Amino acid sequence: NHQFRLAARPVGLPKREDWSYTEEPVREPADGELLVKVLYLSLDPAMRGWMNEGKSYIPPVGLGEVMRAGGVGKVVSSKHPGFKAGDFVMGTFGVQEYALSNGKGVVQVDPRIAPLPVYLGTLGMPGFTAYFGLLDIGQPKAGETVVVSGAAGAVGTVVGQIAKLKGCRVVGIAGGPDKCRFIVEELGFDAAIDYKSDDVKKALRTHCPKGVDVYFDNVGGDILDAVLTQINLRARIIICGAISQYNATGPAKGPSNYMSLLVNRASMTGMIVFDYADRYPEAAREMAGWLTAGKLKSREDIAQGFQTFPETFLKLFKGENTGKLVLEVAKD
Ligand code: NDP
Numbered sequence: 001n002h003q004f005r006l007a008a009r010p011v012g013l014p015k016r017e018d019w020s021y022t023e024e025p026v027r028e029p030a031d032g033e034l035l036v037k038v039l040y041l042s043l044d045p046a047m048r049g050w051m052n053e054g055k056s057y058i059p060p061v062g063l064g065e066v067m068r069a070g071g072v073g074k075v076v077s078s079k080h081p082g083f084k085a086g087d088f089v090m091g092t093f094g095v096q097e098y099a100l101s102n103g104k105g106v107v108q109v110d111p112r113i114a115p116l117p118v119y120l121g122t123l124g125m126p127g128f129t130a131y132f133g134l135l136d137i138g139q140p141k142a143g144e145t146v147v148v149s150g151a152a153g154a155v156g157t158v159v160g161q162i163a164k165l166k167g168c169r170v171v172g173i174a175g176g177p178d179k180c181r182f183i184v185e186e187l188g189f190d191a192a193i194d195y196k197s198d199d200v201k202k203a204l205r206t207h208c209p210k211g212v213d214v215y216f217d218n219v220g221g222d223i224l225d226a227v228l229t230q231i232n233l234r235a236r237i238i239i240c241g242a243i244s245q246y247n248a249t250g251p252a253k254g255p256s257n258y259m260s261l262l263v264n265r266a267s268m269t270g271m272i273v274f275d276y277a278d279r280y281p282e283a284a285r286e287m288a289g290w291l292t293a294g295k296l297k298s299r300e301d302i303a304q305g306f307q308t309f310p311e312t313f314l315k316l317f318k319g320e321n322t323g324k325l326v327l328e329v330a331k332d
Pocket residue numbers: 043044045046125126129150151152153154155156173174175176179218219239240241242243244245271272273274315316317318319320321322323324325
């Protein structure tokens with residue numbers, strides 16, 4: 001069983017040396033345990049935060065521990081009453097080829113409903129983030145304008161499509177012409193802003209002629225600041241992530257245009273998807289329905305090779321992924 005274990009707390013962008021590559025024998029499950037062969041790993045921006053010391057919404061990964069990551073895999077053997085060999089499961093299996101689990105937080109997934117990587121994206125944590133963040137906190141109403149950043153990523157692609165399903169005007173902010181074309185032409189967004197070449201504030205004025213009612217923020221920093229200048233009365237801003245700040249070596253850059261919240265009686269609300277765990281089945285049901293009906297498209301970006309984990313993970317911070325970044329560890 002090969003593993004990537006956290007070896008050092010990274011400064012700035014993580015490097016390969018921040019993990020150690022280890023090998024240990026696979027042990028048979030004890031009573032109440034199951035052994036999972038990991039097939040796909042979810043690579044998430046949040047993993048960068050878990051590498052830091054300090055208080056957050058979950059404890060950091062300890063030095064020497066297997067790097068935390070979600071994954072889907074196949075049960076190899078089980079002494080747990082809820083699982084049997086051959087079951088496909090999703091859980092926090094870590095960056096390793098085989099995982100022993102006590103079954104806590106492990107759920108069955110059905111490859112007949114959707115390909116396995118989809119359970120790490122649209123039908124998994126990022127999809128649920130989009131669903132609850134947009135609908136619960138954003139409360140979008142038909143005819144309103146919704147702006148989402150990180151728009152071509154795992155969360156952003158789903159946010160924009162759900163907002164379209166709810167009858168909103170949807171404007172996505174993403175890096176580069178290919179991603180902008182993708183969200184408009186393939187996903188049906190009304191407009192896209194390429195933050196790498198456009199003046200974001202000016203482009204928002206053009207594409208959001210009625211202002212911004214809901215802003216789903218995945219990136220923070222300057223883009224958040226630009227959107228704040230364009231919000232409407234009682235706008236809702238969902239602080240989902242701030243990837244532009246995750247590798248900052250100094251303090252994170254906060255918005256300077258925050259007085260716009262005061263002027264517009266607007267709200268800016270942080271959300272963590274784990275708070276909605278008891279409602280995941282509701283989101284999974286509704287989104288699986290949309291997928292099957294062809295109303296929602298799921299995009300996965302699948303990289304190969306367990307050993308490439310450190311470099312593949314960095315794609316998130318370089319904007320080299322479109323849709324959900326997944327690492328294929330093994331074939332079924
Ligand atoms: P994505 O699939 O969106 O991948 C990350 C993308 O971020 C990149 O492709 C890149 O796209 C963009 N990006 C990277 N660096 C920058 C930068 N400096 N400025 C602007 N954009 C940048 O990842 P996810 O969909 O998995 O996650 C999106 C966000 O949601 C993250 O902030 C993540 O932490 C957050 N999140 C929060 C959750 C919660 O519970 N609150 C749960 C899940 C995710 P581009 O080419 O467009 O720059």
